[in-house]
Amino acid sequence: MAGEWLKKAPISVWWDYKNCEIQETHDDLDLIKGNICCALKNMGYGGIISVNAYGDTTLIETDIQEAFFKARIILTHTSKSKEKIITDFTLWTKDNPQPCTIMVISGDTDFAKPLHILNLAGYHILIAARLPIPEILCDAAKHVWSFDRLLNGGPPEPLRLSTSSAISHAVEKKVRRSFKEGDPTRVIFEVLNVLKSEEILPFQDNIINCLNYGDLKQREKIERLEDIHLKLTEVLGNAQYFQVRFVGRKKLFTPKGEDLWNVIHPIGGHPVDYPKQIWNKLELYLRSPDGCKKIQNSECSYEIATIIKKHCLLEISVGKIIQIVDLAVRLIDIE
Incomplete structure (x- = not known):
């Protein structure tokens, strides 16, 4: 279930219609929108929901276009749905800071990288697509629905990973293997120093990314663990060495007594x-x-x-x- 902090956060749904066309008649579109809203609310996403669909209207029947209008689903004409959706939800984030929620209805893997970036920035990412859903999309999302299940207002698909981080199953195993000999607390201090020098927010996801993609010598210092997330939570929760801050509702970890360093926001600049x-x-x-x-x-x-x-x-x-x-x-x- 979504956290308490998501009950009022806006939710924007971005529907790649060409990738996920409806099989039902146009008369069902109003019901479909209601089911999408119901599925989200049942998972605790209680904010205002907007639904935006994208497709080439020259290829969409007129009565279906009218049904979109009656259901108050904004249908944007474009021959390049994927590119237009990415541009538009990126612009949407400028006026809607985290912890807002973004749902993408598409199985196109080109959405994975921008959604990973938004995930790291603190946005709540949801995916709906036709089965089988590409793993790289699942890795970027907190919850994943099959398209048919979402249209019927059902619950999301069970995920193999219980974490919301943008790390695939293969990467997860690599990180577990990297926890070998040494003092985990000392290693985390070293990782935080790396994040500081690289001007990166010290979220737990970024700590794991630094362990996995950083200096191999550093990775080899860490003991083998059965559950990396549980152990990291245990180490970072040690108030004797680390302190917790919040960005929105996401936790930041810094050495005790040290101010948060200068960081570069992943989405911003010119x-x-x-x-x-x-x-x-x-x-x-x-x-x-x-x-x-x-x-x-x-x-x-x-x-x-x-x-x-x-x-x-x-x-x-x-x-x-x-x-x-x-x-x-x-x-x-x-x-």
Whole structure:
């Protein structure tokens, strides 16, 4: 169930109609919208819900378009639904800060990376798609519905992972293996120092990402654990060494007595904030066969940033690179 803090947070639903067309007649659209709202409210999402659908209206029957209007579902004409949805929900976040909720109705895996970024920024991500749902989309979401189950107002699908982090099952196993010998508290201190130098918010997800994608020597210092999240919670909950702050409802962890360091928000900034030389280096690497392959095989935005830092932007912090990548994605969408 969603937390108490989500009961009043706005919920925006973004429906890629071409990817998830309805099989029922147009007369059911009003009922379908009601079922979507019911499914969300049953999971504790009690805020105001808006539903936005995208598709090529030249390919959608007139009576179905009228049914969308009667059901108060905004239908936007576009031949590039995916790109338009990403642009629009990114703009929506400017006026709706976390902990707002974003639901995407689509099985298109190109939504995974921007949703991962929003997840890391503190937004609550939900997915609905036709089965089988791509694992990379599931990894970005707190709850996942099959499309048919959502249309009927049913509960979400059971997920293999109980965590809301944007880490896949394969990555989870890698991180568990990385917990070997050493003092976990000392290692977490080292990880927080890395996050500080890289200008990254010390959320638990980012701590895990740093363990997994950071210095291999650092990873080898950690003892093997059966449940990484349980152990991290235990270590970080030690008030003798660490203190907890909140951004919205998400916990930040810093060494006791230390102020929160300067951080770079993953979604923000402007292209002119970074010199042309940086953009040229980034473009050159992303167009290279090696860069293209490594980025396509990456698991999350943190890994993407560490890859880019290692190969072309060594002088830039990981936090800034995550922001640069987000800016690049938005520029591509606008164009």
